[in-house]
Amino acid sequence: MKGFYLHQAGLGINERLGGQLNLTRLPSRADREWALLGHLRLAMPANPLAPHRVRRRHPKMLPDGAKVRLLAAARTARDRMVVTWLADAGYRIGELCGLHLSDLHLREGAPCGECRTPHSHICHRENNPNRAAAKTKWPWSLEDGTVRGGLIKRVSPAMIHTYFEYVTTEYPAGAQHGMLLVQLTGPAAGQPWAAVAARRMLRRAGHRAGLGTVLPHAFRHSFATAVLDAAGGNLMIARDAGGWASTAVVDEIYAHVDITDPAFSAALRRVWGDPG
Template sequence: MAMRVVVGDLRVQRIDRRSGRRSWTIVWPEGTEHREADRFLREHDGSGTQRTYAYLLVDHLRWLERECLTLDRVVLRDLERYMGIVGAEVTMPLGEPWRAGKRPYGHAALSTTAACLKGFYLHQAALGVNAELGRRLDKRRLPTRVDRRRAFLGHTTSSMPANPLAPSGLRRRHPKMLPDGARDRLLASVRSARDRLVVTWLADGGLRIGELCGLHLVDLHLREDAACGQCRSPHLHVCHRPDNPNRAEAKTKHPWRVEDDAVTGGLVKRVSPAMIHTYFDYMSTEYRCGRADHGMLLVQLHGVGAGLPWAPVGARRMLARAGDRAGLGKVRPHQFRHSFTSAVLDASDGNLLIARDAGGWASAAMVDEVYGHVDVHDRAFDAALRRVWEQRR
């Protein structure tokens, strides 16, 4: 079954497979696939990146149609001009019909767009299309101090990939973090134990909303010395399950399995005392065991769907309403993740490895392998998380 999302002439199409997995591609108005885009997107099949790249790429392809440019005629200057247009805060002289009514890209969106376009045109160059543009994009640079700190074997690295389309300026603090005191104000404005759990787990765990809504009860090891043997302290396992009934799934795909009724593997994330407290409050007051044969953590509380798995869109709407009541404006789940990572960096004196493992982040420079890994038993890792949790109590 395929679900079409119309985006002007070219459109992004979602493909729901029988296995429960979803893929994304780009098609022409008559329904035929855009062959070049589909080949590139297939390289990211099964990942959250594929959906993001599809929506970014469809904007670019529509711009090429407007400019009467074919893939073999695009030059680096054209791509630089496109990056300037999508990030501009003013309307260009001839308007922007392919992005009518859309906001200009921010710094993070521009960085992702640069990576998408570089990958797309390098893919075309590998197929023999516009090899000159591929050479212009395939640049290298000397590693910076930050690059060397990210990799345990960084002293052996002589060069790093460079993207001439990427926006200049590195930012440690994400511009879309929560305002100071937002957590307490949100906790005061939400109206159920489940919603207090969501706010607390997003704030203290740095979870993505798909990871949180995709959790099963078996993934939670909230007592010390759990049967999995992977972490002595209370923790949870983020496991990628594409067949969840609420369509929530983890972005990362760490291997996991169930042995002796205990989950092992996945992405192991530590759990704060406040997270444990809100869990037991929710389970003892609102969790509907009679309808919870699905085994998922978050359920709907009201209506005909009470007891069924709660979808991420429901959590997003709840946070938006709570943010309006608290006077914070529209609150988005990912703001908690940015604030959590920044707080861990501050508490660990800028240790990027601790921040990466605490939040489950993956550096774009580390494509296939992470050289440095912080053990979940490490004292510095434990102290950094406890300092963050203590500050938020």
């Protein structure tokens, strides 16, 4: 529609409207990543007629008790690890399937010197054999066998437990690719596990657990909400725990009032003039 009006203005029809529509804006990070020669762009065309993007404020989260039921329905140590790591750290499925063993610093005082407690480094790699890749592209490096940089996520004791259960019972000793999650059966056993296979595993486990279809991103939504609640609404803590680019995303999607919260109920009673 904008192009039509600009064309009419070029023909001398309603040139004032054409001037109002012929706007530019500063390029965003997404523009620079996706546009041809985006890193050289100083301006992008703007369309005042385009509707504003509206983020969904109430994302679909896991039902209460889903983690316990999924762990009971999981049939391998690898699958139990996947459920635990998604639930306790809010990984995107591409981040989890893209992890290398070298990205995991699961002991205190790791040589990277960037986090004293157990943690993982989420590093964007374009050449993973399973095509899994982290969405965020934080700079990282591999120096003397130690990964530094990337997006750092803290690791829970339960995550460490499921990791060691998996690598000591199911991880193939001869694997040369260095990736964390592998296929366990079939002709491609020992090869890196693709994100689509992880999604299928969760879907099957969800149905066995009576939860219906379980989506990996539901873990991330539940994790973000839980961290935000536990942090007393601190957006910066929730942002860093989940690896979001800004607190605005956390605020718009997750920072909503729990209508069953006693504090919320008490506030309403005060407004209503109800002393009880």
